Amino acid sequence: MARWHRVFRRWVLARHYRFAREALVPHFFDALTAYALELSRLGVPHAKEAVAALRELRTLPLPSFTGEVEDVFFSIEAQLLEHWGEEVAGALRRGLSRNDLDLTVFRAYLKDRALLLLGDLLRLRKALLARARAHFGVPLVLSTHHRPAQPTTLDHYLLGVEALLARDTERLFRALSGMDRSPLGASALAGNPYPVDRRRLAHLLGFAGPVEHTLDAVASGDYALELAAALALLGTSLTRLATDLLRWAEAGAFLVGESLAQGSSFMPQKRNPVVLEHARIYAARLLGGVGTLLALNHNTPFTDLNDHSTGVLEPLSELLEAGEGALELLWVALEESQFVEERLLSELSPEVMASEAVDLLVRKGLPLREAYARVKAALPGVRPETLGVEREELLHWMGLEGFFARREVLGGAGPRARAEALSEAERRLKEDQKRLGALRARVRAARFLLARGLEDPQAEEGQEGEVG
Structure with a gap:
């Protein structure tokens, strides 16, 4: 009689096993190898053999889900049991939880x-x-x-x-x-x-x-x-x-x-x-x-x-x-x-530049509320005769070149401000890339060593000792 109900197999065990088999297997071997290396350092019997076994086993394809074991960890353990024996497989389980x-x-x-x-x-x-x-x-x-x-x-x-x-x-x-x-x-x-x-x-x-x-x-x-x-x-x-x-x-x-x-x-x-x-x-x-x-x-x-x-x-x-x-x-x-x-x-239209006309009138001494109302009344087209300014002066003030030149604040649309912002953004990007x-x-360095069952010689040394 099958251990797992078919509904449970379909929606839980098989689904999770498939995802783990496709995406997580290298990370399982990395974690198990690191743990085996640490147990070996502590002197746990057969932990060193477990490191070697994991190194070999990770090069082989993991079986598809059959229902005999419930997840990828137990599938790895089953292969360790079959090919390397109870003592090696058991050494890896010392103190380890899923x-x-x-x-x-x-x-x-x-x-x-x-x-x-x-x-x-x-x-x-x-x-x-x-x-x-x-x-x-x-x-x-x-x-x-x-x-x-x-x-x-x-x-x-x-x-x-x-x-x-x-x-x-x-x-x-x-x-x-x-x-x-x-x-x-x-x-x-x-x-x-x-x-x-x-x-x-x-x-x-x-x-x-x-x-x-x-x-x-x-x-x-x-x-x-x-x-x-x-x-x-x-x-x-x-x-x-x-x-x-x-x-x-x-x-x-x-x-x-x-x-x-x-x-x-x-x-x-x-x-x-x-x-x-x-x-x-x-x-x-x-x-x-x-x-x-x-x-x-x-x-x-x-x-x-x-x-x-x-x-x-x-x-x-x-x-x-x-x-x-x-x-x-x-x-x-x-x-x-x-x-x-x-x-x-x-x-782009005179209406888009209307706020510049307001600013021009304010700079000439008109109160802001009155300048705003006068420009609004001059729309559409911002007619200079309605504003009481010379046409040439208004056109010059509302031109794009002057618009940008007046906006050299930090982060503004002025040419110097934009150049500084671009340089700063490029510097910031380089820092993030580093x-x-x-x-x-x-x-990458850790994964390279774990795939070979090796420890980083620069790793901080813990206390050594035999563990029965």
Whole structure:
């Protein structure tokens, strides 16, 4: 008689096993190898043989789900039992719980995915800055409340978007720092009965350090909520950029590349900017993740997170995939499309410059309320005879060159201010690239050693001793 009911097999065991087999197996071997190395250092019998066994076993394909074992960990253990015997397989189980093992694996997997996403985000920021430099000083009119408002320049707009994405980057780095802590050695919840060095275990796995409190390590789960929240905020930023690009595409001011556009099955004149529509769809998916993660954690006892943590992992994996899709599609849209400069300024009119006329009258000594009312009465067209100023003076004051020259405040649309902002944004991006590179290098170095069953000779030495 089969041990597992077919419904339970279908919706729980087989589903989770399939996900773990496809996505988590390397991280299971990393965590188990680090743990075996630590037990070997402590002198646990047969732990050294377990390190060698794991090194060999990780090169072989893991069996598909058959129902004989319930998850990937027990599948690995079954092979250790079959090929290396009870003593080797048993050595690996000394003090180890699936609680700390699974949570370590989940964090390592999500950390890898978050590093990939951060790379995509930095690439999009780089593309925005490249476009800002290429279109430096190109004027355009931006809207507020869906109506033409004020002129600025394309580089000023792109730098504003990049500044928002730089904060999204920082939020993801903060979420990553929460994931970058290892639960290994916490055991079920009260701590390991063997004197394992949890800081050393974290170091071996390429984590910044351990989650220090053993119950917190296996019960909290806020690292997943922080990631979902950071992704939701990124999603809102990306949808706003996509919406603006779609608006410009509608006006013919942003011409999507041929390889990213689709025609109509009925209307031959259509060149639809569908890459932007799909980017917005992927970005929109990021917004709902926080609700899912909050619901999974809400009212869960503080000793029972591991029972639903695979349920946390799968939606987070889907969110990260959606984030990658949105970022890559927006990046390629910027790379393969063109801004049509003359179309960006199509909404320029005397009305758009009306606030400058108000400022001119105020500078001449008119009270602000009276100047505002007089300019409003002079619309449409801002007629100089109504304002009581010379036509040439008004035209000069309301020109784009003067408009930008008067806005040399920090972060403003003036040429010097924009140049300084661009230089600062490029510096900030380089710092973030270095930061990401250092994190990736740490993970790669740890993974290289673990795949070979080796310890980092620079790892902090703990107390040695035989453990029976």
